[in-house]
Every structure is written in structure tokens, then in C-alpha cells.
Amino acid sequence: MLAEYLPIVVLIVLATGLAFIVVALGHLFGPRKPNPVKAEPYESGMRPYGPGRRRVSVHFYLIAVLFILFDIEIVFILPWAVVLREIKMVGLIEMAVFIGVLLAGLIYAWKTGALEWE
């Protein structure tokens, strides 16, 4: 029975191995000539305007958590959409309940001001 999982094990080994190898290769063969510009934190091409270890408003985390929360629903909705034809009405209702719960969360977050950014 466990044999069925062998491909996964192989995948895990390969993936981990590849990651290590790539990083190691870069280390081995990459040239190392640091200058101040290179040592700057990468900010998506913008000019950094302070040290990287700044304190970030807790609100940022709140928004981030909420984002993940509402984002993750996709994980459920995608497979659901694939099999919707088979599970028919029941599936539709259940998803409605699911979305409803999410909606309640959203309303709550909105009303309590979690989405405000002042």
C-alpha cells in the first residue's frame, strides 16, 4: 500500500535535491564582487528608503492574514468547480454555505474596521 506513495517520495527527494543543487551551484560558480548598490535590499526595483528591518504596522499583518484567509477559498472552489456537474444541487448549496460563511467574515472584518488603513 505504501508503494503507491513512492512517486511522491521521489518527487520530494528530487525537489529538495534540486533546490540544494541550484543554490550550491550559484555559490560555487558565481562571481562575488559586492558594492553598496548590490548590498541594498531588493524592493521590486524601487529605491529603498530605509533599513530592511523596519517595524511594520501590525495592521499590515492583519490585512495579510485576511488576504490569505479569503485567498485560500480558491483552493476549495477550484476542485469544486471541476466536479460541480457530478455533485449537482447539493454541491451548489454547500458552496453557497461556504461562501456565506466567508461573506460573514468579510462583513465582520469590514464593519469592525479591520480593512481601514489610516
Add this chain to the structure above:
Amino acid sequence: MDWQDFLSVLPFIIVAGWATILLLVDLWIPANRKGITAGLAVLGLIAAIAAVISRFGIEREAFDGMIIVDGFSSFLQLLFLGVGVIAIAQAYDYLRRRDIERGEYYILLLYSLSGMLLMASAGDLIVVFLAVELLSIPLYVLAAFAIPKADSEESALKYFLLGAFASGFLVYGIALVFGSTGTTALSGMVAAIESAETTPILLLVGSGMILVGLGFKVAAVPFHMWTPDVYQGAPTSVTSFMAVGAKAGGFAALLRIFISALPGAAVMWMPLTMWIAALTMAWGNIAAISQTNIKRMLAYSSIAHAGYIFMALPAAATPEVAPEAVRAALFYLVTYAITNLGAWGVVLAMEKAEGSGLEIEDYSGLGKKRPALALAMALFMLSLTGIPPTVGFMGKFYLFQVVIDANLIWLALVGVVTSLISAYYYLRVIVVMYMRDGEPEVRSEALLNSTIFITAFGTFFFGILPGFLLKMINQVSLLDLFR
């Protein structure tokens, strides 16, 4: 999947759904009228109680065995819902007093309760895990409810970190058991173990990890260390609910998994649970002696009581005794719930607005100042010690009897000796209340008083006439999964 299945989880749907609705309703309730939320929450609980009662006596499996409806689950669900009602009544004035009144309190409490309800009727390890998380996460938040009080935050963080750690054990254990038996359904596991198509080592390691995870929930030694800190730091009304509800929830899962799904491995887990029970009783009771803070004292007391209930597990390893052991554990859980809710209620009445008044010394002179309250507290202390005519005595009596029936005489002896030790610190409270002079500041709030009265009455009434309860419990049995 048919509609019957949804009826089977109706109490859960009511509580969880009602909590979600209340979450929205509460947004439009003004901050100084949160009593409305509390009232609505109680209404929801009453509806759920009605739902449980309406299907009392029915035994069935729902959602392909994910959910089990039987006497065991119905009984526990009634207990949880009753605890919920009392917990809300106890919290209302306390939250106002401490100025932390927010509607979310009651909503989180409902969510946690829904987890407990699910736990009682879980028929699958996945559902068990879901229920554990559903009952725990709101409790983490509740523990932090007195934010920005440092001790409340500390309590919540400790509870959360360690709880997450323990959940890791639980879920890993579930995975290993699945790896061994190829199923997560409890009924399937029995069949798998019987057919010997299992990998014993994986099964054992897995069930050991489940034991660790759930042992944390019920605060069994050596997974109990968080208890005093968390109980002390959390707002007292939360502690009261946590001490009773979370523990009962943990035991619901322990009894269900080990007694009905893993009797095949009983030879293995029997000695282990026996040692855990003995250690827990001894540690809890001995450590409680040197406590000066009533919340810590009661925390250790709750550890000790977990040890007593834990005794039902090794006893249940003897198949003939198993049904009685489950009943004795249930009876003890009720005993524990009634008495502890009452005792925490008294603690709530004694706590001052800024959170002091929690030392045992602060109870000096209570006997003179509020004779009725002191009498109730004395009753609770006697019940926790296990002295007749209180329900605590009946609970211990029943439990010890079962343990002796299972031929674990030395375990029963440990129980008796540790009970004796416990008399030392329980009776000290009585001594302080009646024989020391003092001027305690006591609250007198109608709702709180009525919960204390009800629990005191229950403690006394079921101590004299346990027949009502026994009759109900005697109809309870775990759904036979061997079919």
C-alpha cells in the same frame, strides 16, 4: 447523503450557524447593550438543547460514519450545552465589571461549544482533529480577552503555542494510524485491527501520539504544565468554561477513540494510561497543596480530577467493565462540571474589578459576611474532596468501584490516598472562610448568584439522589462499532 445526516448534526449546525449569525447581528448592537448578544446566545443554546433532546435515544451513523449519534454523544452534548448556558450567565456581569465586555465573547464561546458538540459525536479521526481545533482556537482568543492585561496575553500565548504543539502530535498520530490501518474512520479501524492487516508499530506510535495530543487537552501529567499558568492568567469566566468544557471535550475524544475504536490495542495502552492516571492524580493533588492563589489551586485541582477520570481508561481495557467504565467517567464528568462551575462561580464573585481578591487568604471572614455563598463554596470543596452528601462523593464512589471491578486495586488505592491529600487544601478554604476574621469584598450579582445556587443545589441534590442522573447514564452506551 440524505437529510437525516444533517439532522444528526443539527445541534452543531444550530450552535455554529447561530454563532455566525450572531457575529453579524452583534455588529449592530450598541456597545453598552451587549447583554442582548448574551441573551441571544443563550437562546441558541436552548434551541440546540431542544434539538439534542428531540433525538435522544436514537443511534445512527451519519455522513458515512464521520458522525456518530448515540447515547454517549447526546449525553455529552447536553452536558456541554448546559455548561455553555452557565458559562454565559457567569460571564455577563464579570465582563462588565472588568470592563472587557464585547459581544465576541459569547460568539467565540458558541464556536468553542460547537467544537465540543462535534467532538462528542465524532466518528472519524479527521472529525476529531477538526473538533479539537474548533474547540481550542476560540479558547485561545478568549484567554486573551482581557487584553491588554499582560497576564491574560501571556496566558493566551502559552496556551496557543503549547496547544499548537500538542495539535501537531495529534495530527501526526492520526496520520500514522491512518498509515497503519488505511482508514481514519473509527469503525473501520476496529475491523482493520481485527483483520490484522495493520502495521502494529505504526498503529502504536500513532495512538501514542494521539494520547499525547489529547492528554494535553485534558491536562494529564506530564502534558499538564500549561494549566496553572493559563488558568491563572485567563479571565476567570474563561477559565471556568475552559476548565470544564475543554476537559470534557478532550475526554469525549479519548473515551471514544480508545475504548470504542482501539480496544484491540488495549493490552498496549492499558498500562500507559494507568500510569498517566496515577501520576496525574498524585502530581495534581500534591502540587495543589502549596498554592496560595485560588485560581492556581483550582487549576491543579482540575489536573488531579483529570487523573481521576483518566482511571476509566485502564479500567475500560477489561472488556466486561468497559461499558460501566464509560458510564462512570461520564458521571464523573457531570460531577466535575457541576462542582467546578460552582467553585469558579464563587471565585468570580470574589474577584475585584482590577483582578485581585484571588488569594485564598482573601476568603477570610466570608462565612460571616456572606453565609450562603460560603456555604455553597464549602459544599463545592467537599464535593471536590469527595465527601458525602455531595455529588463528588457519588462520582468518586462509582469510579473507584469500576476501577476495583477491573482489578486495578492499587490504582484505586492511589485514588483514595490522593483524595485524602486533597482534603488538605480543599478544607483549608473552608477553614479560611469560617475561622479567620476578615472583611472580604464580595459581589452580589443576580445571574452569578443564580448559577452558584443552581450548581450548589445540583451538588447537593445529586449527592443525595444520584438516581436521576444514574438512570439517564445507564441508558448511555457507546455505539457498538463492532457490527
Add this chain to the structure above:
Amino acid sequence: MVLLEVVQGGGLFAYAPLIIALPILGLITNIIFGRRLGERFAGIVASGVVALAFVIAILQFLALQAHPEGVTIPIAEWISVGSLSVSWAIKVDTLSTTMMLMVTGVSTLIHIYAIGYMHEDVRFQGDPGRYTRFFIFFNLFVAAMMVLVSADNYLMMFVGWEGVGLCSYLLIGFWYEKGEDGIGNAVAGKKAFITNRIGDFGFLIAMFLIFGAVGSLGFEEVFDWAHAFGEENVLIISVITLFMLLGVAGKSAQLPLFVWLPDAMAGPTPVSALIHAATMVTAGVYLIVRSNPLFSVTASTSNIVAIVGTATAFFAATIAVGQFDIKKVLAYSTISQLGFMVAAAGLGAYVAAIFHLINHAFFKALLFLASGSVIQGIEAGHHHAEHEGADIEEPFDPQDMRNMGGLRSRMKVTFWVYLIGALALSGFPPLAGFFSKDEILVDARLENPALFFLLLAAAFLTTFYMGRQVFLVFFGKARSEPAAHAKENPPVMWVPLVILGVLSVVSGALNLPKIHTLTDWLGTTIEHVHITEFSFSVAGLAVVFSIVAVVLAWMIYGRKPIEKGEADPLRKILGPIFVGMENKWWVDELYDFLFIRPYVAICWFLADVVDWRILHDWFHDSVLASAYRNGSQWLAQVFDLGIIDGIGNGLGNITKGASQRLRFVETGYVRNYALAILVGGLLTLTYFIFG
């Protein structure tokens, strides 16, 4: 019509638990509100709930008309340990309902009477605050009595049995700081309680034996067992019933445990009437009748029961002749009449026993209440006379019949009802006592002629002492100033007397010869009933004896009433026999000599000589202390101080120390806690993998 349907459907049985609940409700109400709302409220509530209980009893009676077999109404499972299973259940059948009707009916009347009586009494005794307490106890008594008669098993009956005993104790000592030397009443209460404990011991042993033999305490199971296996178990049943008889002797004041009842008269008069005459003391008779399937199996015990009853009847009657205290006469009379009932039960005449029990409840309650009325009339006269400055000898005893006389004209109602009660007790036709006593006598003649003659003699004495009492109290001239100023009491007191008087006249009709209403009625419950035919010879003999006794009493006390300070004329006639009667044949002194003194002496010996002088003075102070001193000096030189410390600390400190040490484990760091969980988990896994 609706009512009729309900009656026939048996729906009224459902109300039976109320008969216990109502008095409890009353007493709770009085505990909470009684003091605040005053005397009137307390009295009305207490009487009202008992009256309602009486109504419930009537409803049960009606329901039984349609369903004479009765029902058992389960209330709760009470004890379930091993094979012992006892439940709270109320048995409604003709026997228990008869008792319920009688007890609640008489209680109602006495409660009403007590409203008036206690109003005066608490003022006379100087503590009006105790008024409410009296009614709380009284209600408690009714509740306990209801538990007793409605029990469906021996243990529940025992609860009621103890409950009424407790109430009896509380009410005898109601004025606990009064009486001889300021503790006389408390001593009387204690005596009643302890004597009853001896009886209870018998009842308890009987219960243990029943459980041992039958495995159950339920009436039905026990009686079924007695039917099925009674013949081969005669020996054990004899032992059981003998122990029961001990219980009966305690509760119903039979030889040799009757000594508490006369002293119990220390309680207020309504207590004497209700508890120590009409209801509680008949519990023993009820126990025998209820257990008739057991008693009828064993002829030997039944004989002993009959002999005990007869002996008590005669013995107590002789003492009653020599008493001067108006209530003591009635107390001994009660013992004597209880003897009649027990004798009847022993002779197998269960219906006659219950019949006499009911009649006796009516006329003895009447007599006691009337005597209370007399006492209070005299106390009122005492007060009045003092006011007028009359010369009264102190201390003045308002209960001494030598201080009375001539009350016939001053207290008319009381006189007439007293006369009715006395005639009913004496068994003059057609009053109540005639029929029931006659039934007992007929049965006795058939079963055992010796007992018959003794009972006849007791009946003769009964008439004589009642005649003596009536002549001493109501006839002649007043022998003291208070008696001369005595006055009638208010209607709240004499109306119940009149009702009881009427009942005493007519209650004989319950079981008239040839009709046998009561026999048929109880026949559905009691298995061993027989119809006692009326016998003209026995009845005639009894009536002739009674008339002779009255004439004799008139010749001694009525023709020439005794004067103030004059000795009892009977003393001259009977000589030393009268002295014996007057001193209760020295039974109390005998018990004192045989049991109490040796017991106290042993206690004293143990406490003073063994414990104090030997153990404390000699062993502890001399032997132990010196040995300890010497020993410890020696040890101190040999052993390290630390070890001695260790020994001295003892187990408690070890536990405490362990507790302190465990405290250090609790560091407050999450990492440590997590480590503990991890270690625990690893240990668990190690055990599972390698264990």
C-alpha cells in the same frame, strides 16, 4: 361527571406525592416568611397545608373506591448499590390511605387548636418568638409521618420513622430551657430519643435480616417471599419479627421501653395530643399490621406480641390509677390503649387493631386537647387570681388534679367534650371505644382466655381511672384559687374539640357488627382478615365491668369530693399497692439502677480512671514523658540533629515538601513546558515501541 371519570380512571392517584410535599412546602414557607409575617400567617399556613393534605388523602380515598387494589407511585430511584435497590415510591392502598386520612384529619384539627393554644403558651412561657418554630416542627412531623405511612419499602418507612422520632425529640424539648432544674424538658426529650434508639436498633437489625434473607426491602417483594418461602423460613422470620417487635416497643411505648412516653408530656399539649397520643406512637402498630404477612407466618412471635401488648395494657392501666398529673394519667392511658392495639395485632386481629387505632386517635386527641384546655383555663385563672391579690401557694402546678375541682361549671364546653372522650375511652356503647375494644376482647377470648381476662381487667381499670379523673377535675369544689378563677378558652380551641367529640361518638360506625365496613375496606390490603362476630356475652361483660368501675369511682371520688390538701382516699383502701401505682412501680428507678448507673459508672471509669488517671497522668505524663526525655537526651547525643528533624517532620511535611519541589518545575517558560510535553511524548512512544 368529570370528577367521577377522573376517580374511576385512577388519575387522582397522581396527586399522592403532594401529601408529603404540602407539609414540606408549609414548613419552608414558614422558615422563610414565618417570622416576618407574624403568628396569624404562620398558623394559617401550617394548618392550611395540612388541611390540603387531608383533601389529598380524601382524593386518594375516592380513587381507591374505583381501584381498591391501590397503586405504587414511583418518585425516584434512591439507592442503588450492588443488589440493594431502594426507590422513593408512594404506596397508596387502603391501609396507608386509612392512616393518611386519620393522620391528616386529626393533624388539621390539632393544628387549628394549636393556633390558639400556642398563642397563649408562648406568652406564658415568655418567648413569643418560638411560635413559628412550633409550626415548622409540626409541619415537619406531618411530612415525616406521611413518609412513614406512604412508604412502599422498609427503608423509606424507616426514614419516616426516624423523622417522626426527630420531631418528637424537638417538640418534647420545645421549651428546652424549662422544666426541672432548667433542663427537665431537655432530659425528657433525650430520654425519648435514646429509648427510641434502642427500638430503632431492633428495626434496623430486622431490616438487615430481611435484606439478607430476601434481597430486597420492598414490601411487595418481601411479602411475596413470605408467601412463597415463609414455611421453610419460619425461624428467620421469627427472628426478624422479634427485632421488629423491639422497634415497635420503642415507638409505641410497649413494655419494656414505655418509660419515655410519660416524660414526653413535657412537650406542649398539642404535641402530646398529636404525636404522643394520636399518630406517631401508633406507628409501631402500623408496622405490625403492614408486615402482617410476616407476623402471620410465625405463631411464636405473634404470641409474644400479644403477651407484650396485653401486659402493657394492664400494667400501664394500674399506673394510671395512681397519677395526679392530668396529662400523666392520659399518657399511661395511651400506653395502655397502645397495648390493646398491639395485643390485637398479635392475636391476628389486624383490622381490630387499626379500628381501635383510629378511634383512639379521635378520643385520645380529644382528651389531650381538652386537658390542655383545662390547663390553660387554670393558668388563665392563675393569672386572674394573682391580679386580684389572692393567696396562691407557690410553686403552683397547673397540671396537678389535686389543685383542680369544680371546673364543670366554669368550663362547660371543655367539660362536656372531656366527658365524651372519657366515655368513649371507657367503652360505653354506642361510643367509638365500645366497638373497637369489644372486637379486640372477642378475638382475645377466642385465641387466648388468659389474655382476655387481663385485657378485661385493663378495661375495667381504664374506666376507673377516667372516672377518677373526671370527678377530680370537674366535680366537687375548686381546691385552689386558680381553679376557682379558671375560664373557658376561645373558640379556635374548643371548636376542634367539638369536632373531635362528634368523631369520638360516631367513629364506632366505621366497623359496626354485621356490616364490617372497615374490614371489607382493609381486606383488599391486609391478607389475613377475619370477621369478628359481635358477642353479646363479651360486650355485656365489658359494659357491666365499666359500670361497676364508674360506680366505684363515684363512691370514692364523686360522693364525697376530696378537700384541699386531703390525701387520695384510694391510698387508704389499697395501701402499699397505691404507693406502687403512684410511683410507677419504680420502673424508672429500676432502669436507672440496672442500666443507667452501671453505664455511667463504666463511662466514668473509662474517662476518669482509664483515660485520665492511667493514660494521661501515669502513662503519658510519667512513663512516656520521662522515657521520651531520657530517650531524646540520649538520641541527641548519638544522632545528628538533622535526622531527628527528619523524623519529627512526619508524613505531612514530606507531602508539603514534595509540593514545594513540584512548584519549582513550574517555571513559567513555555519552552520548558513544551519540553515536558516532548519528553512525555517520547516516553510514551518509547514505551509503545519497546514496552
